[in-house]
Amino acid sequence: MSRPPEEKTAESPYILWKSVNSQTFHSHIARSLGNILVLVQEAGKRILDVYGQKFEVFLKSDLSPLTLADQRSHEVLFEGLPRILDVPVLSEEGRTIEFAERSSWQTFWSADPLDGTKEFVRKSGDFCVSIGLVHDRSPLFGVIYIPVENRVYFGSMDLGGHTLSGDLIPALSGLPAVDVLARSQRLDSDRASAEKEWVLIGSVSHGGEISPEVLKKLRKKHPFSVKSVGSAIKFCRIAEGAADFYPRVGTTMEWDTAGGQAIVESAGGGLISATTGQPLTYNKESLENPDFLCFGGRFAQEYPEMLSLSPGS
Numbered sequence: 001m002s003r004p005p006e007e008k009t010a011e012s013p014y015i016l017w018k019s020v021n022s023q024t025f026h027s028h029i030a031r032s033l034g035n036i037l038v039l040v041q042e043a044g045k046r047i048l049d050v051y052g053q054k055f056e057v058f059l060k061s062d063l064s065p066l067t068l069a070d071q072r073s074h075e076v077l078f079e080g081l082p083r084i085l086d087v088p089v090l091s092e093e094g095r096t097i098e099f100a101e102r103s104s105w106q107t108f109w110s111a112d113p114l115d116g117t118k119e120f121v122r123k124s125g126d127f128c129v130s131i132g133l134v135h136d137r138s139p140l141f142g143v144i145y146i147p148v149e150n151r152v153y154f155g156s157m158d159l160g161g162h163t164l165s166g167d168l169i170p171a172l173s174g175l176p177a178v179d180v181l182a183r184s185q186r187l188d189s190d191r192a193s194a195e196k197e198w199v200l201i202g203s204v205s206h207g208g209e210i211s212p213e214v215l216k217k218l219r220k221k222h223p224f225s226v227k228s229v230g231s232a233i234k235f236c237r238i239a240e241g242a243a244d245f246y247p248r249v250g251t252t253m254e255w256d257t258a259g260g261q262a263i264v265e266s267a268g269g270g271l272i273s274a275t276t277g278q279p280l281t282y283n284k285e286s287l288e289n290p291d292f293l294c295f296g297g298r299f300a301q302e303y304p305e306m307l308s309l310s311p312g313s
């Protein structure tokens with residue numbers, strides 16, 4: 001595996017990529033792209049193995065569900081991601097890593113091995129594997145794989161946003177971005193035609209409590225329909241122009257958004273804090289996200305003034 005310049009520290013088992021500029025970072029991702037997609041599909045296959053059987057549901061300390069599928073997918077990613085890029089993995093299903101330990105990380109994988117566990121348990125199909133590669137507190141690259149659709153979405157500002165049928169992934173092992181992109185479709189969050197109805201997308205299980213006043217303000221600007229979809233698949237729908245905006249009120253964690261943010265941004269959209277109006281940042285002391293607004297290119301272009309409209313206001 002080729003690597004950018006690196007520097008080991010005595011305290012950390014990881015290689016800290018001090019003074020790596022983002023171009024070096026992007027070149028490395030471009031070289032490894034085929035292997036990354038193969039790995040994420042492998043995690044998805046482990047999830048589907050469990051989905052097809054009778055499985056037990058455990059409750060975590062926050063009362064959210066956990067299954068064997070979350071754990072199997074975590075094992076694949078926790079072992080495989082550092083083989084692609086040898087930086088720490090912050091996984092929803094990994095051990096808790098205190099801020100004192102992770103505050104020095106410049107680059108790390110933010111992984112949700114099975115996003116949408118509730119939907120997985122309900123067998124609605126709305127679940128995915130979501131991976132973001134965070135560098136200098138921003139998600140520069142993201143991958144979301146949807147097992148039931150056998151489809152992957154990925155993107156970075158350098159590569160742009162793309163989607164690809166999972167049938168094509170096994171043949172991508174060892175191939176760099178130029179070969180992967182030749183087989184992919186470009187994502188464009190502004191693709192929706194002007195006459196098509198606008199779509200607000202929201203959670204099936206959580207955080208749909210957007211205040212009626214805000215909904216009224218939004219409707220005054222432009223009528224829209226509402227679609228409910230579970231998990232980070234919502235970001236894929238924004239990135240491909242199938243939905244226009246996704247306001248989220250309530251708890252989400254960094255691993256829920258890192259991959260999706262990179263994909264949406266690479267497709268011309270954005271994901272901003274409802275309080276600051278700035279893109280979400282990562283490796284915060286608290287891993288909870290603020291309320292946010294995610295939007296596609298059409299929304300951003302036609303209604304820039306709404307970008308400062310807090311979903312919770």
Ligand SMILES: Nc1ncnc2c1ncn2[C@@H]1O[C@H](COP(=O)(O)O)[C@@H](OP(=O)(O)O)[C@H]1O
Pocket residue numbers: 062064092112114115116117118202203204205206229230231232251252253256
């Ligand atoms: N009260 C809460 N505490 C922590 N995370 C929450 C939460 N409510 C929702 N989430 C997050 O929202 C995700 C599901 O998103 P959605 O509601 O859009 O389908 C969950 O992902 P997991 O399924 O990976 O736990 C979970 O991380």
Ligand SMILES: [Mg+2]
Pocket residue numbers: 092112114115116255256
């Ligand atoms: Mg999640």
